[in-house]
Amino acid sequence: DVKVTQSSRYLVKRTxxxxxxxxxxxxxxxxxxxxxxxxxxxxRLIYFSYDxxxxxxxxxxxxxxxxxxxxxxFSLILESASTNQTSMYLCASRAGGPYEQYFGPxxxxxxx
Amino acid sequence: DQQVKQNSPSLSVQEGRISILxxxxxxxxxxxxxxxxxYPAEGPTFLISIxxxxxxxxxxxxxxxxxxxxxHLSLHIVPSQPGDSAVYxxxxxxxxxxxxxxxxxxxxxxxxx
Numbered sequence: 001d002v003k004v005t006q007s008s009r010y011l012v013k014r015t016x017x018x019x020x021x022x023x024x025x026x027x028x029x030x031x032x033x034x035x036x037x038x039x040x041x042x043x044r045l046i047y048f049s050y051d052x053x054x055x056x057x058x059x060x061x062x063x064x065x066x067x068x069x070x071x072x073x074f075s076l077i078l079e080s081a082s083t084n085q086t087s088m089y090l091c092a093s094r095a096g097g098p099y100e101q102y103f104g105p106x107x108x109x110x111x112x
Numbered sequence: 113d114q115q116v117k118q119n120s121p122s123l124s125v126q127e128g129r130i131s132i133l134x135x136x137x138x139x140x141x142x143x144x145x146x147x148x149x150x151y152p153a154e155g156p157t158f159l160i161s162i163x164x165x166x167x168x169x170x171x172x173x174x175x176x177x178x179x180x181x182x183x184h185l186s187l188h189i190v191p192s193q194p195g196d197s198a199v200y201x202x203x204x205x206x207x208x209x210x211x212x213x214x215x216x217x218x219x220x221x222x223x224x225x
Contacts, residue, residue: 100158
């Protein structure tokens with residue numbers, strides 16, 4: 001079974017803080033993704049990575065950056081957290097090609 | 113612009129009956145479609161997929177139908193069970209996009225006893 005883990009299930013941060021969300025997958029997948037899910041908006045892609053050190057912007061990259069130094073780990077960074085970044089953050093991974101993505105359990109981030 | 117649309121935000125179905133969830137797309141480059149199920153406070157789980165070369169794919173209680181000319185797909189759940197209450201997301205992928213997925217906004221399916 002593919003396992004995607006995220007470092008925290010719930011996180012509360014203050015406005016202006018730098019926030020790191022970590023994601024690890026154990027299936028040697030090439031591709032990894034960060035989404036955020038908001039009520040009524042579905043899942044929106046923030047960034048994805050198709051190889052180590054390779055990244056590409058998704059649909060809503062503003063205010064975020066990412067890092068992929070090792071194949072199994074993909075980090076999402078909020079340089080200066082803002083209240084409009086309060087959301088559910090979901091990490092996913094996939095083997096190359098048109099196959100399904102496997103999601104982690106999500107991190108519920110609240111920025112106060 | 114919304115390339116994948118799920119026009120019903122919610123759906124209520126009696127247990128034991130058929131649940132039909134619908135999805136429309138606008139991008140003719142999409143060639144692979146997936147359905148995900150999501151419970152609150154959990155990540156989405158993959159249910160079933162279909163390639164554009166097919167018009168039907170079946171897996172147990174779940175069947176996905178694809179109508180390419182109408183740019184429409186649907187998920188049928190037969191029979192519906194209590195554990196099917198969840199949010200269902202439709203997603204699409206196109207060959208030239210590094211296979212990234214574009215998701216619909218989701219449909220909340222609620223089972224009635």
